[in-house]
Amino acid sequence: MSDRSQLISTGEPFKFDQERDTEFERLIKRYPERESMILPALWLTQEQEGWISAEAIAYIADRIGTFASKVFECATFYTMYHLHPMGKYHICVCRTLSCWLRDKQAIVDYLRDEIGIEPGQKSEDGKFSLEEVECLGHCGTAPVVQINGEFHEEMDVEKLTALLAELN
Amino acid sequence: MEVKILSAKFDIEDGHKLEIAKQHGAYATIDKLFSMKPEEVIEEVRNSGLRGRGGAGFPAGVKWGFLPKGTGKPVYLAVNSDESEPATFKDRYILVKDPHMMIEGIIICSYAIGSHDTYIYIRGEYTSQVKALQAAIDEAYEAGYLGDKVAGHDFKLEVTVHRGAGAYVCGEETGLLESIEGKKGQPRAKPPFPAVAGLYGCPTIINNVQSIASLPFILEKGAEAYKVYGTEKSSGTHLFGISGHVEKPGMYELPLGLPLLEVVEKVAGGVWKGRKLKGVIPGGSSTPVLTPEEAKTVTLDYESMAEHKTMFGSGGIVVLDETVDMVKLVENLIYFYHHESCGQCTPCREGLGWMLKIIKKVVRGEGEISDIDLLSELCDNIEMKTVCVLSAACTMPVRSYLTKFRHEFDAYVSEGASTAEANQE
Numbered sequence: 001m002s003d004r005s006q007l008i009s010t011g012e013p014f015k016f017d018q019e020r021d022t023e024f025e026r027l028i029k030r031y032p033e034r035e036s037m038i039l040p041a042l043w044l045t046q047e048q049e050g051w052i053s054a055e056a057i058a059y060i061a062d063r064i065g066t067f068a069s070k071v072f073e074c075a076t077f078y079t080m081y082h083l084h085p086m087g088k089y090h091i092c093v094c095r096t097l098s099c100w101l102r103d104k105q106a107i108v109d110y111l112r113d114e115i116g117i118e119p120g121q122k123s124e125d126g127k128f129s130l131e132e133v134e135c136l137g138h139c140g141t142a143p144v145v146q147i148n149g150e151f152h153e154e155m156d157v158e159k160l161t162a163l164l165a166e167l168n
Numbered sequence: 169m170e171v172k173i174l175s176a177k178f179d180i181e182d183g184h185k186l187e188i189a190k191q192h193g194a195y196a197t198i199d200k201l202f203s204m205k206p207e208e209v210i211e212e213v214r215n216s217g218l219r220g221r222g223g224a225g226f227p228a229g230v231k232w233g234f235l236p237k238g239t240g241k242p243v244y245l246a247v248n249s250d251e252s253e254p255a256t257f258k259d260r261y262i263l264v265k266d267p268h269m270m271i272e273g274i275i276i277c278s279y280a281i282g283s284h285d286t287y288i289y290i291r292g293e294y295t296s297q298v299k300a301l302q303a304a305i306d307e308a309y310e311a312g313y314l315g316d317k318v319a320g321h322d323f324k325l326e327v328t329v330h331r332g333a334g335a336y337v338c339g340e341e342t343g344l345l346e347s348i349e350g351k352k353g354q355p356r357a358k359p360p361f362p363a364v365a366g367l368y369g370c371p372t373i374i375n376n377v378q379s380i381a382s383l384p385f386i387l388e389k390g391a392e393a394y395k396v397y398g399t400e401k402s403s404g405t406h407l408f409g410i411s412g413h414v415e416k417p418g419m420y421e422l423p424l425g426l427p428l429l430e431v432v433e434k435v436a437g438g439v440w441k442g443r444k445l446k447g448v449i450p451g452g453s454s455t456p457v458l459t460p461e462e463a464k465t466v467t468l469d470y471e472s473m474a475e476h477k478t479m480f481g482s483g484g485i486v487v488l489d490e491t492v493d494m495v496k497l498v499e500n501l502i503y504f505y506h507h508e509s510c511g512q513c514t515p516c517r518e519g520l521g522w523m524l525k526i527i528k529k530v531v532r533g534e535g536e537i538s539d540i541d542l543l544s545e546l547c548d549n550i551e552m553k554t555v556c557v558l559s560a561a562c563t564m565p566v567r568s569y570l571t572k573f574r575h576e577f578d579a580y581v582s583e584g585a586s587t588a589e590a591n592q593e
Binding site for chain 1: 242251252253254255256257260291292293294295296326328330331332333334335336347348349350351352353368409410411412413417418419449453484486488492497500501503504507508510
C-alpha cells in the first residue's frame with residue numbers, strides 16, 4: 001500500500017523460522033523451476049514478519065538462487081505485499097462496484113473519523129492501518145471489510161462500532 | 169427456479185469434509201473414470217456442451233482437444249480460482265463448501281488430458297478459503313485420491329495451491345501462468361496458445377473452478393442428463409452471483425436460459441426499497457450494461473446476451489436502482505481497470521489513466537461536451553490494441569454507459585459544478 005518504490009532495511013539479518021523453512025522446502029519440490037517460489041516465499045515472509053524488508057528480499061533471492069531484482073519486481077507488482085510495517089490491525093475496505101453501490105463510503109468515512117487516519121496511512125500508536133482495496137469477491141454481502149485477512153460482511157456503522165470496540 | 173447440481177452439498181453440515189462428502193457421493197465417479205479411455209471422457213464432456221465458466225464461455229471439451237499429441241513434454245492443468253472480476257463471487261462457495269467436488273473434477277480432467285500436475289491459482293485475498301482448500305487437498309492425499317496412485321489406479325497426480333497476491337490481471341490465462349512461474353502477471357501474446365505452449369513452455373489447460381467442478385456430475389449422470397438443464401447451446405447450470413440493489417443478494421444456482429428480470433424478481437427479491445430499476449450489469453463489471461427495456465427480453469444464456477450486444481460473462485449480475493449516478497459509476501469502473509492495468513501495453517497503461525482524468529474532471533463539474541466525446545474516442549483507440557482484453561474489459565462497459573445514459577454525462581457538463589454539488593448531497 002501507498003509508497004511501493006522503496007525497500008526499508010531493518011539492519012538485522014533475515015531468515016525463515018523453522019515452520020516457514022519446512023514449508024519452503026515442501027513447496028519447492030512442487031515446482032519444476034525454482035523461480036516459481038518467489039510468490040510463495042514472499043507470502044511466507046509476510047506471514048512471519050507482517051511485511052517484507054530489504055533483507056528479506058535478499059534472503060529470498062539467495063534461497064531461490066535468483067536475482068533480488070526479480071523478487072523485488074514481484075513484491076512491488078502484487079499489491080498485497082507490504083513493503084513496510086502495517087498497523088496491528090490492517091483494515092481493508094472494498095471500494096469496487098458492488099460495495100460502492102451499497103455505500104462503502106460510509107464505512108471509509110467512519111473509520112477515517114474514528115481512527116483519525118486517511119486510507120493509506122497508519123495510526124501513530126501503530127494499532128491501525130487503513131486501506132481501500134479493489135474487489136474482494138464478497139459482492140453478495142456488500143459492503144465488506146477485511147481485517148488482518150478476516151472477512152466481515154454486510155458491514156454498517158453499527159457493526160463497525162462494535163468491531164472497533166472489540167479491537168480496542 | 170433454483171436447482172442443486174453444483175450446490176447439492178452446500179447445505180450439508182461439514183459437507184466440505186471428506187468423510188461427509190463421500191457419504192453424499194464424492195469420488196463416486198473415479199472407478200468409472202478409469203474404466204473409460206481418456207478420449208471417451210473428452211467426448212462425454214464435449215457432448216455435454218459444458219462451456220468455460222470463467223467468463224469467455226469457450227466449450228471445455230473443445231479446449232482440451234487443442235492439446236498437441238506426442239510432444240514428449242508434461243501436460244499441466246491450471247485451475248483458475250482468481251475470481252477477480254468485480255461482482256463475481258461464485259467459485260469461493262465451491263472452494264469452501266464442496267472442495268472435494270472440485271478435486272474430483274481435477275482428477276477427471278487430468279486423466280482426460282493426460283496431466284499429472286495441477287496448479288490451483290487462488291487469489292491472495294481469499295485467506296480463509298485457501299486454508300479450507302488446502303485442508304481438503306491434504307485429506308484427499310491422506311485418503312489416496314491424490315498422489316502416486318489415484319484411488320489405487322496406475323495414475324499419478326500432484327495438486328499444488330499457488331496463491332496470488334492482489335492482481336486482477338492474473339485471472340487472464342497467461343497472466344496466471346506468468347504468476348505461477350514467479351513473474352509479474354503480465355499476459356503473453358497469443359499465439360502460441362497455452363494448450364501448445366503454456367506453463368514452463370509446456371502444453372497447458374486452464375479451466376475455471378466451476379467448469380472443473382461440473383465434471384463429476386457429467387461423468388456420473390452422462391452428457392444427456394446435464395443437457396436437461398439450460399438451453400440447446402448454453403447447457404447446464406451456473407452459479408449466479410446477484411449483488412447491488414436487490415432485496416436478497418447472494419449466490420444462486422440456476423439453469424441457463426431463464427429470463428433475467430424474472431430471476432431478479434423471484435430469486436433475488438426484486439429491486440430493493442421498492443425503487444425502480446435503472447439498469448442491469450449481466451455478467452461482471454466488464455460486461456456492457458442493459459437498460460430496463462433491454463433487460464425485459466434478455467435471458468441468462470450466452471446467445472441471448474450476445475443478441476443484446478452484451479456478454480454472459482461470469483454470471484455476476486449487478487442490479488442498479490433509480491438512484492445510481494451513472495457518471496460516478498463509470499468513474500468507479502475506470503478507476504478499477506486503471507489500477508489493475510499491468511502496465512505492459514501503452515494504450516491500456518496510459519489510455520485508462522487518461523480516461524480516469526477525464527471522468528474525474530466531468531464529475532468535478534469542470535467537463536466539456538468534447539470531453540465526453542473524447543472518452544468515447546479513447547475507448548475506440550484503446551480497445552483491441554493491447555496484448556490482453558483487460559483494456560476492453562474497461563472500454564466495452566464504459567462505451568455502453570456513454571451510449572445508453574449519455575444524457576447523464578451531458579447534464580454534468582451543462583449544469584457544471586451545480587450537478588456535482590447536488591450529487592454530493
